[in-house]
Structure formats: C-alpha cells, structure tokens
Amino acid sequence: MDLSLLLSDSKPLEIFKKDKREGELSHAYALFGEDVFAMEWLLREMAKTAVCPVGGCGKCAACTALDGGVHPDVKFYSDRLDVRDVNELLEDCAKYSVEGGLKVYVVFQLDKTLAPAQNKLLKTVEEPPEGVLFLFGIVKPNAVTETLRSRCKKLYYTGVEQSRLEEALERECGENENSRRAAAYAGGNISRALKFAQDAEFARDADDIIALLGSMQKSSGVPAEAARLIQDKEHVARYLDITEIVLDMMEKYKRKLTRGGGGIAHIAQSFSYAALGQCEYLVNDCRKRLESNCAPSAVLDTLLFGILEVKYKCR
Ligand SMILES: [Zn+2]
Known part of the structure; x- marks a missing residue:
C-alpha cells in the first residue's frame, strides 16, 4: 500500500x-x-x-x-x-x-x-x-x-487531512471492514491507519474496547466487562495502545477535527476534556505497571476501574 x-x-x-x-x-x-x-x-x-x-x-x-x-x-x-x-x-x-x-x-x-x-x-x-x-x-x-x-x-508535521486519508485507504484496500475502521480511527495518522488496515485482530480489539468504554456504567460491572477480554500480557498491552488511540480520537472529535466514526462520537459524549486528560495519564501508568511485571489482569482492572472513576469525577 x-x-x-x-x-x-x-x-x-x-x-x-x-x-x-x-x-x-x-x-x-x-x-x-x-x-x-x-x-x-x-x-x-x-x-x-x-x-x-x-x-x-x-x-x-x-x-x-x-x-x-x-x-x-x-x-x-x-x-x-x-x-x-x-x-x-x-x-x-x-x-x-x-x-x-x-x-x-x-x-x-x-x-x-x-x-x-x-x-x-x-x-x-x-x-x-x-x-x-x-x-x-x-x-x-x-x-x-x-x-x-x-x-x-x-x-x-501535523498529519494528513482525514478525508484524504479515507479516500486513499478506500482506493488501496477497497471498501472492506478493515479499511473503514482504519479511516475512522486513524485521525490523519498514516502509521495508525496502516496498523488498522493490515491487522484485522487489532481492528477487532478496537471495536471491543470502544464497546466496553461505551457500556461501562458501574464499578460492580467492571469484573464482568474485563472477563470478556483476553488477559495475557500481549493483549493487555494492545488494549492499552488501543485505549490511547480511542482517547486521542475522542479528543479530536470533541475539537471537531474528525467525524467521530466507528462509535467514537457516541462514547465521546460521556467524557469531558479533563477526563480524557486523566485517562491518558492512567494509560501511561498502566503501561509502566505492565512493564514492571504486574499481573496483566490486575493492570486491566486498574485501567477499567480508573477510567470509570475519572469519567464520573470529571463530569
Ligand atoms: Zn534527483
């Protein structure tokens, strides 16, 4: 491509x-x-x-x-x-x-x-x-x-206009599910678009994370939500990468830089700017925990409970 x-x-x-x-x-x-x-x-x-x-x-x-x-x-x-x-x-x-x-x-x-x-x-x-x-x-x-x-x-270098990237992706990979996701989540970032377009599993994981961020309501529900995800080190690292991208896309959507496709517009409503900033901090913290060999499942819990807490504290 x-x-x-x-x-x-x-x-x-x-x-x-x-x-x-x-x-x-x-x-x-x-x-x-x-x-x-x-x-x-x-x-x-x-x-x-x-x-x-x-x-x-x-x-x-x-x-x-x-x-x-x-x-x-x-x-x-x-x-x-x-x-x-x-x-x-x-x-x-x-x-x-x-x-x-x-x-x-x-x-x-x-x-x-x-x-x-x-x-x-x-x-x-x-x-x-x-x-x-x-x-x-x-x-x-x-x-x-x-x-x-x-x-x-x-x-x-500030990125490519999202619409141009979308057109290029459609031209290159046809109108399939992966290129649609790539366009929706890339936000003008070519490295990111390629990752989504070429790695179907990554794109599917992104859908899971977005669904989860949208549905997460109460802390009592977090263990059940987390249980649906695979909790080995590699997957949790991917979830962290994806969460970071989703947070970035929500921020770009709020600033009217993207159209908020792929469910981003929907979940962005329940996150304030302050919440997004704190979630980003949380992702970095979780990454450090994972690197210093904390149990992946514990890192995932920290992430999900943390996001839920921040989301409500910064409403
Ligand atoms: Zn020359």
Whole structure:
C-alpha cells in the first residue's frame, strides 16, 4: 500500500525544498510529529532533496542511490545512538564528501537517543563542519534536550487531512471492514491507519474496547466487562495502545477535527476534556505497571476501574 503520495505536498517538505532552492539550507533540521511512517518518508525525501542536483527528482543517480540505500554521503540511523555511535558519526562528519556535495546524517527518532549521546552530538550540531546536514525526527520533544532542539530549524508535521486519508485507504484496500475502521480511527495518522488496515485482530480489539468504554456504567460491572477480554500480557498491552488511540480520537472529535466514526462520537459524549486528560495519564501508568511485571489482569482492572472513576469525577 502506498500512502506516501499523501505526503508529497506536506508543509515541512515544501519549506525544506524552498530553503534548498534559495540556497538557504540550515545545517540542522528537527522534524516534529507523531506519525512515524510519515516522518520517516519525509526525512528521506528531505535527504534526497539535499543531495539531488535538481532538488529531489527521484530519477537521477543521486536519488536512485539514496533510494537503494547506497548513497555514500547519506547515512540513516533507525535505532538509538549510543555514545560510541555518535563518536563514529562525528569522525565521519570530518571526512570529505565522496560525491562532492552535502554529507547528510538522518536520525529518524532522535528522542530514542539518551542524553549523554545527545550531549556528545550537540557540539557538532552547534558548529558543524562545512557541508554537513543533520536531519532529526522527533516524536517525543521532551526526550530531546532543549539546547539541541534550539540549534535546529524546526519543522512540524501535523498529519494528513482525514478525508484524504479515507479516500486513499478506500482506493488501496477497497471498501472492506478493515479499511473503514482504519479511516475512522486513524485521525490523519498514516502509521495508525496502516496498523488498522493490515491487522484485522487489532481492528477487532478496537471495536471491543470502544464497546466496553461505551457500556461501562458501574464499578460492580467492571469484573464482568474485563472477563470478556483476553488477559495475557500481549493483549493487555494492545488494549492499552488501543485505549490511547480511542482517547486521542475522542479528543479530536470533541475539537471537531474528525467525524467521530466507528462509535467514537457516541462514547465521546460521556467524557469531558479533563477526563480524557486523566485517562491518558492512567494509560501511561498502566503501561509502566505492565512493564514492571504486574499481573496483566490486575493492570486491566486498574485501567477499567480508573477510567470509570475519572469519567464520573470529571463530569
Ligand atoms: Zn534527483
């Protein structure tokens, strides 16, 4: 499925292309956003724009080499960088460009890298050698030091318009149940849409969670509700992911950013903004409990009782 067509006219890329055209490329860019799929695609396009003689044609030797992952002056980093990785990167920065153009370093999720390695990187981002370009993707801004962020030109990716994403999904996967769910729950987030469209079980679990959030009335009913769900660690982790998505979709619906399909509009009525905020906090707390090996069934109870409590406290 190729949803990247939705991204070719997105704002961050336009700004970057303009900078390149006008010879005003900054030495470091930070692209902020939540949609990992979209950001990875955009960062690759930005790298292509930087090394292509005509700003990212997709056909020339430089573009083809980059697409094939063999451009000698462009390096991609998908994982967390440790201090040793950063040292290697910095050594590489100091070398001459093979093709005579820019040397580009793309870190897809800089927020995965811990502070010591970030600090190591900082000095070079502050005073980079001539002809070096850093492209950073940042999903969790708080996980990147303020100084490092402030040394980059900031670009913000805010998502695809939901109606365009819906159309693309229908075109790509036909009008089946999964693509309908994907469109309803994705809220303009391509990574999320792909997850729903390609994973039928995930989509079915989402229906269960939404039904449950809608029907949950009294704490005495929670054990029976919980009993209908599968309570191993993997499933509870999925339920947490789904609950987070559902909360996000309710908030987007309240702010009139989505149409509230898939039952979202119905359940959003019984959650105030304050309740949504507290539920989000609760999901994070439950995730920590699950990771520290609390019994999955106990984590699920904490989640459901917690949501019920918050829902009524913040009415
Ligand atoms: Zn090209």
